[in-house]
Amino acid sequence: MPVREVLGSLTFRYIAKYVTVLSAAVFVFLAAIYAYFSYTSFRQLSESIVDELDSLELVYGGQGLDGVSQYINDQLALSYAYRFSYLVTDSRGEKMAGDLPPSPSYREFDDGWLGFEMSLQNWGEGVDFLARPVELGDGYRAIVARDYADLVARAELVFSTLFRAMIATLILGVTGGFFSAASTLRRVERLNRELSTIVRDDPGKRLDASSEKGYVRQLALVMNAMLDQMESLMQGVRSVSDNIAHDLRTPLTRMRNKLSQLREGLESSQQGQDVDRIIEDCDDLLASFNALLRISTLESGSRLAGGGEVDLQALLRDVVEFYEPLAQQRGIALRLDAPTPVNCRGEADLLFQMFTNLLDNAVKYTPQQGEISVSLLAGTVGEAGHTVVIADSGPGIPLQEHKNVFRRFYRVESSRSEQPGHGLGLSLAQAIAHYHGGSLELATNNPGLIVSVKLS
DSSP, X not given: OOHHHHHTSHHHHXXXXXXXHXXXXXXXXXXXXXHHHHHHHHHHHHHHHHHHHHHHHHHHHHHHHHHXXXXXXXXXXXXXXXXXXXXXXXXXXXXXXXXXOSSOOOEEOGGGOEEEEEEXXXXXXXXXXXXXXEEEETTEEEEEEEXXXXXXXXXXXXXXXXXXXXXXXXXXXXXXXXXXXXXXXXXXXXXXXXXHHHHHXXXXXXXXXXXXXXXXXXXXXXXXXXXXXXXXXXXXXXXXXXXXHHHHHHHHHHHHHHHHHHHHTSOSSHHXXXXXXXXXXXXXXXXXXHHHHHHXXXXXXXXXXXXXXXXXXXXXXXXXXXXXXXXXXXTOEXXXXXXXXXXXXXXXXXXXXXXXXXXXHHHHXXXXXXXXXXXXXOOOTTSOSEEEEXXXXXXXXXXXXXTGGGSTTOOOHHHHTTSOOOSOXXXXXXXXXXXXXXXXXXXXXXXXXXXXXXXX
């Protein structure tokens, strides 16, 4: 499955949008968690500093400066983890106790809080502290500080962990969306191939929905229902046209026979000529009805099951010889290129009728001094079947009309006034080709038309 096709599929785009919106929501959620964690941590830090200041005030109130100094020394003797730092100064600003320098460069915050950065032994460089002063009395002033580098590190760890989880979610979501879209496209592509085969070769066949699930199964069932309805409508239209042709052919034949008998009793006069024209019209209508019924028989039946070996070289030679007098009369150069005998399995009379219909159209629409070539291309060992190409130098058929001309009674607008006909020649030729398991294709000859008949 091409990557570009998967990336451009509706399924992948939907999943990508969903994952993007989900990632944005997760990012907002992570930012909220980070903000809450930071706020809670710093609030706990400030509360612990305030509690420690209260302890110093209690110690000073009971034991004085000596008691405060002893308390600070006892606290500094503890482990470095989560310990406080202290500074006690007198009224002149001289240091009386603690491990902080007497005059660090403080940054003042709201509500009396201080912040500063300093380097201590065994603490590393650039340690950030949050501090708060308190007046102990008698001119003594105490500052309690605590570093919050560990809080920042924990917050960054939480944020980085959640951010990595978000990135992993995004990558896994997009990757899962890609494979999910590829799987869906493969299933839809299988239905597309089966549907193309049904439309091209076997309209009576249906899509296999037993192995599908979900909406793809529903899509297959809807397509099968649509194919059933189309087949029913087509059968109805064909039945109406076939019944009309069948019901009218018998009375038209009787009328034609009676007109022939009437013509024998008339002398060569204007009335006789009128009767002759009526008989010709009857013959045209009977030919159309016969062709219509022949097409219906070929389309409603199965593929060729019997038949025999047909020499295409000899068959094409007979078809060309049959039309050579008419081509010479119109000044058209008719050539046959079939150097080697080629056999195919089929019914000779049907194949003869197919090639006569095609060559009749070529002769009919090729202008005087034009050219028509009939070529037999034998299939090689690696190829299946043989190809017969009929090319003329006539006006051709517009590219947009190539599919329409195979419909019953359809004629290109420009040809209606030029040549008589009923628009069944190419329909019958295509029905015969399909009956033999082959195909009929049109191409532009610049100028003219190229008809390629592929037979197995």
